[in-house]
Amino acid sequence: MTIEDEINRLRRTYGDLNGQDLLAAMRREFPCSLAVISSFGAEAAVLLDLVARVDRTIPVIFLDTGELFDETLAYREQLTESLELSDVRVSRPDPLDARRAEELWRTDPDACCRFRKVLPLERAMTGFQAMVDGRKQFHGGDRQALRTIEMGLDGVVKISPLARWSEEDIETAFEARHLPRHPLRALGYRSIGCWPCSRPIGADEPIRAGRWAGSAKTECGIHRVNKQ
Numbered sequence: 131m132t133i134e135d136e137i138n139r140l141r142r143t144y145g146d147l148n149g150q151d152l153l154a155a156m157r158r159e160f161p162c163s164l165a166v167i168s169s170f171g172a173e174a175a176v177l178l179d180l181v182a183r184v185d186r187t188i189p190v191i192f193l194d195t196g197e198l199f200d201e202t203l204a205y206r207e208q209l210t211e212s213l214e215l216s217d218v219r220v221s222r223p224d225p226l227d228a229r230r231a232e233e234l235w236r237t238d239p240d241a242c243c244r245f246r247k248v249l250p251l252e253r254a255m256t257g258f259q260a261m262v263d264g265r266k267q268f269h270g271g272d273r274q275a276l277r278t279i280e281m282g283l284d285g286v287v288k289i290s291p292l293a294r295w296s297e298e299d300i301e302t303a304f305e306a307r308h309l310p311r312h313p314l315r316a317l318g319y320r321s322i323g324c325w326p327c328s329r330p331i332g333a334d335e336p337i338r339a340g341r342w343a344g345s346a347k348t349e350c351g352i353h354r355v356n357k358q
């Protein structure tokens with residue numbers, strides 16, 4: 131079966147599911163080859179709470195780019211402990227790539243993201259067939275067309291259980307599950323990545339306006355998919 135056939139089969143079988151039901155179904159489909167990627171950012175707690183409810187042993191990949199906020203690293207510790215996630219894997223750039231990427235965010239952010247995110251994720255995903263992420267349609271841009279099951283350009287099945295969730299759904303989950311907030315939320319950060327490429331936003335700005343602000347860049351490159 132080609133990966134296109136596999137994507138079509140998964141969509142026919144699970145296309146109506148989302149949230150915890152979809153995550154649980156994918157855990158059954160890929161019992162030993164499903165991983166979650168999390169930035170431990172502003173809304174990450176909602177997806178990680180679903181992971182904790184389905185199976186705390188699902189591997190969670192965290193990309194430590196070397197340019198993260200200290201608050202994000204502390205939040206990772208807090209969430210890992212409070213949700214009792216037992217397999218959080220930290221992936222970092224290899225030392226040579228880290229040296230190549232020094233200050234690169236100023237001059238070539240696409241190359242910086244490749245060294246600090248794309249390549250470490252490729253290494254971390256070795257042996258995994260499917261990757262769960264927390265992307266949502268309401269974040270706008272290319273994500274408005276996001277489907278819950280997509281085919282990654284890297285040949286990995288991409289699962290987005292929160293794709294169809296609204297901002298209100300996310301807030302409701304935070305309240306209902308008493309989930310802790312990322313410390314930078316209180317300072318106006320709504321989408322949180324590396325410190326050089328994230329800023330707080332105003333009330334009337336799109337939720338991802340603070341990412342690579344002032345440039346045309348909107349994505350880091352780890353979520354590239356085949357349009358079907």
Ligand code: SF4
Nearest residue numbers: 239242243246324327
């Ligand atoms: S988000 Fe910015 S600092 Fe982080 S890897 Fe991409 S360009 Fe570099």
